[in-house]
Amino acid sequence: MASLSGISEELAEIEGQISDIFRALANGFQKLEKIKDANRQSRQLEDLTDKMRDCKRLIKEFDTEIKEIKFRNDADTNKMLNEKKQSMVKELNSYVAMKKQYATNLENKRVDLFEDPSETSAEDNVLLASNMTNQQLIDHGNRMMDDTDQAIDRAKKVVQETIDVGTETSAALKEQTEQMSRIVNELDSIHFSMKKANKVVRELGRQIASDNCFKTMLFIIVIGIITIIIVKIAKPHNKEISDIPGLAPPVPNRRLLWSRN
Template sequence: MDPLSAISEELAEIDGQIADVFRALSNGFQKVEKIKDSNRQSRQLEDLTDKMRDCKRLIKEFDKEVKNMERRIDPDTSRMLSEKKQSMIKELNSYVALKKQYATNLENKKVDLFDAPANEYGEQNVLLASGMTNQQLIDNGHQMMDEIDQAIDRAQKVVHETINVGTETAATLKAQTEQMSRIVNELDSIHFSIKKATKLVKEIGRQVATDRCIMGFLVLIVIGVIAIIIVKIVHPNNKDIRDIPGLAPPAMNRKLLWSPY
């Protein structure tokens, strides 16, 4: 029978949940070692970070329940519960340090999940396991859990900022793509208009050339007629030039064969 069950069913239930989380963390880190792809490894570490957050919450609930029972339990039981809680914190810190090590190896995290190095946690745990009083152990544990909570919140903030940057980048690329599409459509329209205008200019040029030929022929005819008129006037008796109607010289008076006079 679990000793905690004899003390409190709630404590025993919380302890069981924490043990389940620790098993999940152990199996999760074993999977991380087998994953070669950095993106998949990063996602696995994020899942483990969520589990560590749940573990931290459960340890706080465990500590709260112990505080509620301080007046009803004897000193030996209180010391046993404090040691139990410190053991939980120590195990959680070991996973925290392991998470930081994997995050450093990936070299794709902007901010480490935990600011304090692993050795610092180890030294603190050694002190916790030595001759500290119960209140010192409790205060130290609270401080460590608060630091873990802050580090996890910072990591979550970095993830959200990364997602926002990705969303903004995708929106910018979409807008630029639409703008390029509109520019291409406008260029096609301009090209079509230029071709149409070129064709129209060619047609007008051919029409003008035809009109010029006709005008040239008319000018030549007019010049020829004027030349004939001038020659006819200057040499009215020149028979080589055909008479032009209306410009022929007046006919001479013919004498009648018979005249009374």
Template sequence: MDPLSAISEELAEIDGQIADIFRALSNGFQKLEKIKDSNRQSRQLEELTGKMRECKRLIKEFDREIKDMESRNDPATTKMLNEKKQSMIKELNSYVALKKQFATNLDNKKIDLFDGPTEELGEENVLLASNMSNQQLMDNGHQMMDETDQAIERTKKVVHDTVNVGTETAAALKAQTEQMSRIVNELDSIHFSIKKASQLVKEIGRQVATDKCIMALLFLIVVGVIAIIIVKIANPNNKDIRDIPGLAPPATRKLLWYPR
């Protein structure tokens, strides 16, 4: 059983992660020695540098855990944990030094790659210029000026095309903005129309309700009149309905003659 597990599960977990990184660093530097291509060596070195940063972060976390537990641990345990931390730092520093060594070798290789051809090219240009006559030098200068003018013209064309593209884009954006404004206005009109239609429907509903009430009242009046007529026909001597206008029998009219 890991002695750190008896002290703290957090410390044991951090110690295991650091040990895994140290194994990966060891294997990585062994592979780095076998790689001949400088680009692949650079990528491998960057990957190992990232692992070392992660290892440094875990060691700091390990140190914080030790300080948090210092009041609960006895001096012997605290001493053992600090020695463990120092051992981790020492091993990490060894990989950092190894990384610096490989980085220096890579930089030297890059310098050799860039400096060698440059020096040869410079010597070749000097020899070429010394062997050329004045007319050849002038012709060569004119040719370089023509090439420069052509490059400038191509640059102007690119700038001109870029300006045209920008103008077309601005016009398209303006047209889209106007179209969006028209759509918003149409939506406002539709909303207003829907609101007016809703109000009209409510008014029609109220009018229909009023007409229904009037029709119901008329229906009741007609039914009442029909009922009175039926009762009068069935019982013509009923005094309760004799005085109803239009249903009472005609009164006997007497003509009064007044003498002169």
């Protein structure tokens, strides 16, 4: 049978983690049998329950990995992987059943602890009452009433403290809610201002680009005019420059032919 490491390193790693949890569960249940205190048994069961929850998650990951590599493996390999998964599920279910049994036994013990002392106390009270005088019964009843009043006062104090804490918590929550609302409004205002500023920046950019184009064209025209003037001064008889309107030399006055005659 092929090893899981030869099939998939991910499967081999998950199997190793599941095996570690199974060993921890076996040791945990052995330790649970030696614990006599109910509270320690309860904490031990909670720890074992967490381990079983982690094991269940890993088995799901194991099944997911099997499905992902199913098409790369042959039929025998897939069968072996499914049998491995079923074996893990079976072993986990056995630990779950053991946990339920221990939890039931622990719950029964707690019920017995709550019931038996009350019954014994009631019987003892009957026996004590039969041996008391009337005055002793009255004094005992007064003490019980005083204890009951004190317990009621303590309960009222606890209730009042709870109400005060609830009121303070409600006020704090209300203040935090109002603060969050203000923050949301400020964020909306900031978002609107940023959008408006972005629009202004785009318009300003377009305007600056237009101004730059106009300035560039004006600069080119001025440079051209200055160049023509310089060339005209340097070469006053250049015919190409003379043909430019406005730069040709003035034409001398000519007399008509008939005026000469």
